[in-house]
Amino acid sequence: MRDLVKEIAEPSRRDILSEIKSGPKSVSDLVAATGLKQPNVSNHLAKLRSRGIVRASKVGRQVFYSLSSPEVEIKLSTLLQQDQTEAVVVDFEQAAKQFARAACAGDEQTCLQMIDGLIKQGTPLVRIYQQVLADAMMLVGRWYEVDAVDEGQEHLASAITERMMARVVHYSAPLRRTAHRAVLGCSSSNWHALGLRMISDYLRLSGWKTFFMGANVPTRSFLSAVREHNPDLVLVSVTPADGLEEGLALVRELHSIKSKEHDFLLGVGGACAVENAPIFIEAGADFTAPNLIVFSEEVLPRIDRKEVENLGIFTNHKKID
Secondary structure, eight states: OHHHHHHSSHHHHHHHHHHHHHHHHHHHHHHHHOOOHHHHHHHHHHHHHHHTSSEEEEETTEEEESOOOOHHHHHHHHHHHHSSSSSSOOOOHHHHHHHHHHHHHTTTHHHHHHHHHHHHTOOOHHHHHIIIHHHHHHHHHHHHTSSSSHHHHHHHHHHHHHHHHHHHEEEEEOOOOOEEEEEEETTTTTOOOHHHHHHHHHHTTOOEEEEOOOOOOOOHHHHHHHHOOOSSEEEEOEEEEEEEHHHHHHHHHHHHHHHTTOOOEEEEEEEHHHOOOHHHHHHTTSOSSSSSSHHIIHHHHHHHHTTTTEEEEEEEEEEOO
């Protein structure tokens, strides 16, 4: 990595690498972003390729340049953060509102620019997912409830959000590797899978092997997946409130498997589970958690440390005993 340290000391190459870090770029993309002349950009790229820092991929007639490996990406992120004199402050509340408005309007380009900007600034995946994308979709849900947007706009916003999630994951380096497995799915009658998918993505980047089944999973299929994959962790999302009985029935069935056939941790999330947390714990869940931030900062570290006795109810980063 000595070559990388040397290359970012040169301002033009540092600018080029900063742009490439946010995603593959063509020469014309880099010319527009950096203000450098085309021959200069090409010369810098040739030297970065010769040192194994970037690689080139041809798509049709275009050549796109990207970082050569996750190791280079991690090291570059560290060096660029060290080089910053002031931390970038993001107004997540305003960002969520702006994203929600653009997504409902079908303005995917604005959404893309917002997400790419956050990635370029080094904003962690958890913050982008929870405080921009998830909060934006909560706003869209509220707007739908008061007829400020219609069902088509809500679906459009959801589709754009899913594509932005895929983009964030694409440019996120794996955090570590483990041998753990997780099965995740929504109870029957629950069609809101974005929050659970965010947790699935985070677990995968944390080295877990994940089996994400998505929305409206029939109880029989859910139980079959757990038996087949023998996971260390099972996560269920239950929402809206009219899915309470289906959710509780699924949790009881999973608890029965856990007691008789497999040993795994059973967690529940979603609006219905958060509102009725004690009932789900009584039904057999090991813990409930309201969102990705709480799961990533409070629950998963305890699982990693094997502090899994009496996990219980988590809310606002605090466990309720």
